[in-house]
Amino acid sequence: MLVDLVDQDRYADSGPPHEQLRWLREHDPVHWHPGEPGFWAVTRYDDVVHVSRHSELFSSSRRLALFNEMPEEQRAMQRLMMLNQDPPEHTRRRSLVNRGFTPRTMNALEPHIRDICDDLLDKCSGEVDFVTEIAAPLPLYVICELLGAPVADRDKVFTWSNKMIGAQDPDYAASPDEGGAAAMEVYAYANQLAAQRRGAPRNDIVTKLIQPDENGETLDENEFDLFVLLLVVAGNETTRNAASGGMLTLFDHPDQWSRLVADPALSRTAADEIVRWVSPVNLFRRTATADLMLSGQQIRENDKVVVFYSSANRDSSAFAQPHTFDIGRDPNPHIGFGGGGAHFCLGNHLAKLELRVLFEQLAVRFPRLRQTGEVRRLRSNFINGIKELPVRLN
Numbered sequence: 001m002l003v004d005l006v007d008q009d010r011y012a013d014s015g016p017p018h019e020q021l022r023w024l025r026e027h028d029p030v031h032w033h034p035g036e037p038g039f040w041a042v043t044r045y046d047d048v049v050h051v052s053r054h055s056e057l058f059s060s061s062r063r064l065a066l067f068n069e070m071p072e073e074q075r076a077m078q079r080l081m082m083l084n085q086d087p088p089e090h091t092r093r094r095s096l097v098n099r100g101f102t103p104r105t106m107n108a109l110e111p112h113i114r115d116i117c118d119d120l121l122d123k124c125s126g127e128v129d130f131v132t133e134i135a136a137p138l139p140l141y142v143i144c145e146l147l148g149a150p151v152a153d154r155d156k157v158f159t160w161s162n163k164m165i166g167a168q169d170p171d172y173a174a175s176p177d178e179g180g181a182a183a184m185e186v187y188a189y190a191n192q193l194a195a196q197r198r199g200a201p202r203n204d205i206v207t208k209l210i211q212p213d214e215n216g217e218t219l220d221e222n223e224f225d226l227f228v229l230l231l232v233v234a235g236n237e238t239t240r241n242a243a244s245g246g247m248l249t250l251f252d253h254p255d256q257w258s259r260l261v262a263d264p265a266l267s268r269t270a271a272d273e274i275v276r277w278v279s280p281v282n283l284f285r286r287t288a289t290a291d292l293m294l295s296g297q298q299i300r301e302n303d304k305v306v307v308f309y310s311s312a313n314r315d316s317s318a319f320a321q322p323h324t325f326d327i328g329r330d331p332n333p334h335i336g337f338g339g340g341g342a343h344f345c346l347g348n349h350l351a352k353l354e355l356r357v358l359f360e361q362l363a364v365r366f367p368r369l370r371q372t373g374e375v376r377r378l379r380s381n382f383i384n385g386i387k388e389l390p391v392r393l394n
C-alpha cells in the first residue's frame with residue numbers, strides 16, 4: 001500500500017510524498033492512516049477548506065500532541081497559544097494581535113524590508129549557501145525588527161527558533177527536549193522585551209500589543225510572551241523555507257527563472273505560486289469534536305484529523321494544471337497559509353511581501369544565479385524545509 005505519510009526520514013530525503021498524495025486525492029481522499037497514533041489524512045482541497053472553516057467540528061485545542069507526547073510543562077504552555085485554541089477563546093486573542101498585523105502596517109514595512117534584503121545581498125558574492133546567507137536571516141531580521149529586538153540578540157533568537165522547529169532533526173537539536181528548553185528561553189526573552197516597553201514605550205508592535213485596545217482589552221503578560229514565542233516559530237521557519245524552497249523550484253524550472261529575470265514585477269504572483277508549490281507548512285492537525293461524516297467517511301469523536309496543505313495545493317479540482325509551476329498564475333487560490341477560518345495565517349501579508357521583495361531583488365541583481373551543489377532537506381514532516389542549498393550568485 002501507501003508509504004508512511006509522516007515518516008520524518010522520507011521528508012529529509014525527498015520532501016512530501018506527492019505521488020502518494022495524488023493517489024489518495026483520487027482514490028481515498030479521507031484516508032485512515034494507521035500508526036501510533038492513527039489519524040485521518042485529508043488530502044483534497046475542498047475537504048481541507050471545510051475542516052479549516054469548521055472549528056466547532058474540528059478542534060485545534062483537543063488532544064494537542066500529534067505524533068509525540070510532550071512533557072506536561074510544554075503541553076500547558078502550548079495550550080495557551082492561540083494556534084491551539086478554539087473560538088471563542090481564540091477570537092479574543094486573535095483580534096488583539098490583529099491590531100499589529102493589518103495590511104496597512106505590513107505595507108508600511110516594505111521600504112524597510114527592501115533595505116534588509118539589500119544589505120543581505122550586498123554581503124553576498126560568488127558561492128554561498130542560500131539558506132544560511134539569505135533565506136534564513138531575512139525573516140529572522142524582519143521578526144526581530146518587528147519586535148524591536150536589538151541586533152545583537154538576533155543570533156540567539158535564530159538558534160532558539162531552529163531548535164524549536166528542528167526538534168526532530170539532529171543538526172538543529174540534540175533531542176526534542178532541547179526544543180522545549182529553547183521555547184522556555186524565548187518565553188523569558190519576550191517577557192524582558194515587554195518589561196522594557198512598559199518602562200519606555202516606543203512606536204513598535206510590542207508597545208502596541210501590550211497596550212489596551214479600544215475596548216480596554218489587553219493581552220496579559222503570559223499571553224504576550226506566548227504570542228512572541230508563536231511569532232518566532234511561525235514567522236521565521238515558514239518564510240525561510242518558502243524562500244529556499246522557492247529558489248530550488250526556480251532552479252528546477254529554468255524557464256520560470258528566465259521569465260522572472262525578464263520581468264521582475266512577476267515576483268508578486270511568483271510569491272503566491274511559490275507558497276502553493278512548496279507548501280512550507282505541510283500539514284496541520286485537528287481533532288473531531290463529534291461523530292461526523294467527511295467526504296463519505298465516518299469519523300469518530302476524538303479522532304485526529306490531519307489536513308495536508310501540500311496535497312490540497314495540487315488538487316486539479318481547484319487549480320488548472322496543478323502540476324505546472326507557473327510564476328504568473330493568477331488567480332491563485334492556494335491554501336498554503338491555511339484553508340481560511342479562525343486560524344488563517346496572521347503573517348500572510350508579511351510573508352508575501354518578504355518573498356516578493358526577495359525574488360524581485362534576486363532577479364534584478366543576480367540574473368545568472370545557479371545551483372552548485374546538492375540540497376539538504378530538514379527532517380520534519382511538519383515544515384517542508386531546506387537546510388542547505390549551495391548557489392553561485394554571479
Ligand code: HEM
Pocket residue numbers: 052082083084094230231234235236238239242275279280281284309336337338339340341342343344345346347348350351
Ligand atoms: C498560522 C502558514 C508566515 C504567523 C499559520 C497556518 C499556516 C501558516 C498553514 C495555520 C492555518 C490554520 O491552522 O488554519 C504560513 C506560511 C508562511 C507563514 C506558509 C510563509 C510563507 C508567517 C509569518 C508570521 C506568521 C511571517 C508572523 C509574522 C502565524 C500565526 C499563526 C499562523 C501567528 C497562528 C494564527 C492563529 O492561530 O490564529 N501560518 N505562515 N506566519 N501564522 Fe503563518
